[in-house]
Amino acid sequence: MTLDLVLFLVLALVAVASALGMLFSRNAVYAALYLVLNFVTVAVFYLLLSAPFIAMAQVTVYAGAIMVLFLFVIMLLGSDALPKSQVLPWQKPLAIVMSVLLAAEAAYLLVTKARPAGDVLPPTELVNTTENLRQLGNALFTDYLLPFEVVSILLLVAMVGAIVLTKKEKGARQ
Amino acid sequence: MITDWTLWLEWFIKSLVWIFALLGGFAYLTYYERRALARIQTRVGPNRAGPFGLLQPIADAIKLIFKEELSPAKAYKFIFFLAPILTLVPSIVIAAVIPLGPPIQLFGRQINLVLADVNVGVLYFMAIAAVAVYGIVLAGWSSNSKYAMLGGMRSTAQMISYELALGISLIPVILLANSMSMVDVVKAQGMLWFVFLQPVGALIFWIATLAEVNRAPFDMPEAEQELTAGYHAEYSGMKFALFFMAEYQKMIVICAVMAVFFFGGYLGPGVDKYPLLGPVYLFIKVFLLLFAMIWVRATWPRFRYDRLMSFGWKVLVPLSLAIVFITATGILLAEETGNPMWMWAIPAASVIAGLIPVVTIYRTLKRLSYERA
Numbered sequence: 179m180t181l182d183l184v185l186f187l188v189l190a191l192v193a194v195a196s197a198l199g200m201l202f203s204r205n206a207v208y209a210a211l212y213l214v215l216n217f218v219t220v221a222v223f224y225l226l227l228s229a230p231f232i233a234m235a236q237v238t239v240y241a242g243a244i245m246v247l248f249l250f251v252i253m254l255l256g257s258d259a260l261p262k263s264q265v266l267p268w269q270k271p272l273a274i275v276m277s278v279l280l281a282a283e284a285a286y287l288l289v290t291k292a293r294p295a296g297d298v299l300p301p302t303e304l305v306n307t308t309e310n311l312r313q314l315g316n317a318l319f320t321d322y323l324l325p326f327e328v329v330s331i332l333l334l335v336a337m338v339g340a341i342v343l344t345k346k347e348k349g350a351r352q
Numbered sequence: 353m354i355t356d357w358t359l360w361l362e363w364f365i366k367s368l369v370w371i372f373a374l375l376g377g378f379a380y381l382t383y384y385e386r387r388a389l390a391r392i393q394t395r396v397g398p399n400r401a402g403p404f405g406l407l408q409p410i411a412d413a414i415k416l417i418f419k420e421e422l423s424p425a426k427a428y429k430f431i432f433f434l435a436p437i438l439t440l441v442p443s444i445v446i447a448a449v450i451p452l453g454p455p456i457q458l459f460g461r462q463i464n465l466v467l468a469d470v471n472v473g474v475l476y477f478m479a480i481a482a483v484a485v486y487g488i489v490l491a492g493w494s495s496n497s498k499y500a501m502l503g504g505m506r507s508t509a510q511m512i513s514y515e516l517a518l519g520i521s522l523i524p525v526i527l528l529a530n531s532m533s534m535v536d537v538v539k540a541q542g543m544l545w546f547v548f549l550q551p552v553g554a555l556i557f558w559i560a561t562l563a564e565v566n567r568a569p570f571d572m573p574e575a576e577q578e579l580t581a582g583y584h585a586e587y588s589g590m591k592f593a594l595f596f597m598a599e600y601q602k603m604i605v606i607c608a609v610m611a612v613f614f615f616g617g618y619l620g621p622g623v624d625k626y627p628l629l630g631p632v633y634l635f636i637k638v639f640l641l642l643f644a645m646i647w648v649r650a651t652w653p654r655f656r657y658d659r660l661m662s663f664g665w666k667v668l669v670p671l672s673l674a675i676v677f678i679t680a681t682g683i684l685l686a687e688e689t690g691n692p693m694w695m696w697a698i699p700a701a702s703v704i705a706g707l708i709p710v711v712t713i714y715r716t717l718k719r720l721s722y723e724r725a
Contacts, residue, residue, distance in 0.1 A: 207431070207490075207493060211490075214486070218483075230470065230471065231475065231532075234478070237479035237482065238475065238479045241482070241483055242478075242479060242481075242482020243515070246485050246508055249493075250489075250505065250509065253492075253501065253505060253508075254505065270430055288468055289468050311471075311472065
């Protein structure tokens with residue numbers, strides 16, 4: 179069994195367990211935190227696949243921005259107290275063990291995989307990590323230009339829609 | 353598997369060096385800040401413990417360690433315990449990608465003065481900065497107290513808003529360095545620091561980082577007068593010390609990042625010959641930038657909350673988008689025409705773009721004050 183396989187299995191365990199933890203926790207804030215753990219685990223998966231850019235983007239966008247907004251809304255609505263039908267005593271130790279495992283693997287992969295090629299581990303030819311970013315940019319702006327533009331317009335429409343929904347109409351004030 | 357145990361030893365020693373440097377830096381930054389603030393406010397500051405009060409941080413540390421730890425009866429205990437740790441860890445982890453100096457020769461092997469030369473270093477910094485908000489939010493929530501909760505919510509909104517400007521203001525740096533690795537960013541500034549090529553970007557980055565570390569004038573989450581202490585109102589003893597430590601370590605690390613991105617990092621005269629001068633230059637730059645942070649705290653009143661938000665979204669974000677456009681255009685023109693003088697169009701156009709909001713805000717405020725009078 180190679181080291182990559184061991185890492186993958188441990189990560190998969192953490193990912194599945196944190197997903198289950200999110201589903202079964204009674205408290206909305208705890209559920210959100212499990213989801214954060216899950217997102218970070220997925221980011222470490224990307225590191226394992228020698229795709230540090232996607233990994234960092236995953237952490238920044240999902241774990242960093244979107245989940246913080248989730249938490250914000252949960253806290254704002256005060257809906258963190260779901261009816262407590264059962265207490266799960268195994269949650270806390272499980273969370274600790276999983277996050278320690280994840281942190282160790284993330285640190286290991288970050289220092290080994292996210293390095294310039296030829297330093298420690300030779301990455302495969304296709305996803306040479308130093309060229310990773312440039313290739314991504316080229317692919318986005320040449321081969322996939324149309325989908326990229328469509329997505330950006332979609333996001334713009336969503337943004338304008340959100341502003342329209344929240345803005346009071348001028349006549350409604352009186 | 354890496355079988356070279358010396359490599360593990362190297363990482364271990366480098367991590368230890370960073371952790372102790374940040375710990376010591378935190379202790380003496382509090383002293384530095386108190387003395388500098390006192391000087392600005394024509395006071396003396398702590399000068400009793402030891403020569404020039406140099407033992408004051410040690411006295412403070414002993415006091416904090418021996419304080420009683422309280423936790424509210426209705427707090428969410430586990431998260432309440434976890435929040436200070438979650439706040440402290442990102443502040444240390446960011447340091448991993450900061451290059452301290454050029455590679456040196458030691459014991460017959462080359463040692464890079466950086467813990468991890470991650471090729472997406474700039475994004476790594478953004479990712480950690482994005483995750484850093486959790487500690488504060490969870491501290492606010494788990495305390496189960498209204499003041500703490502308000503502080504936590506304020507910090508969430510503020511950090512999300514300013515993170516955007518922070519991220520976009522780094523794009524010119526990536527474009528100019530043509531790389532996302534922190535080491536490459538420093539090397540690219542051998543001729544000229546990026547602060548001269550993109551002064552507006554440096555300013556936006558500076559403002560956004562002040563907001564990210566919740567420093568005055570952006571210290572809304574802990575506004576003493578309104579929220580007693582915001583998110584850490586319910587914390588005491590060592591747990592409070594961790595928040596305290598996190599804030600000051602973040603200041604140090606962020607000043608180091610600022611130095612790397614815009615002030616040439618470890619570069620300075622003679623670094624090529626004597627690589628050990630690198631950390632010294634970086635230290636001097638960080639020291640000066642820290643003084644600027646303290647200076648800002650001493651001179652600027654706190655923002656009003658709605659102005660904080662509209663400043664972030666309506667001024668900083670559009671302006672940083674504009675400078676990204678200007679920088680990309682400048683680089684493209686310089687490459688297409690083969691004339692590097694086009695690069696100077698970048699700072700010129702950026703400063704003009706930066707002056708537009710400054711003038712607009714100034715005129716609006718002036719008009720408002722006339723209306724009030």
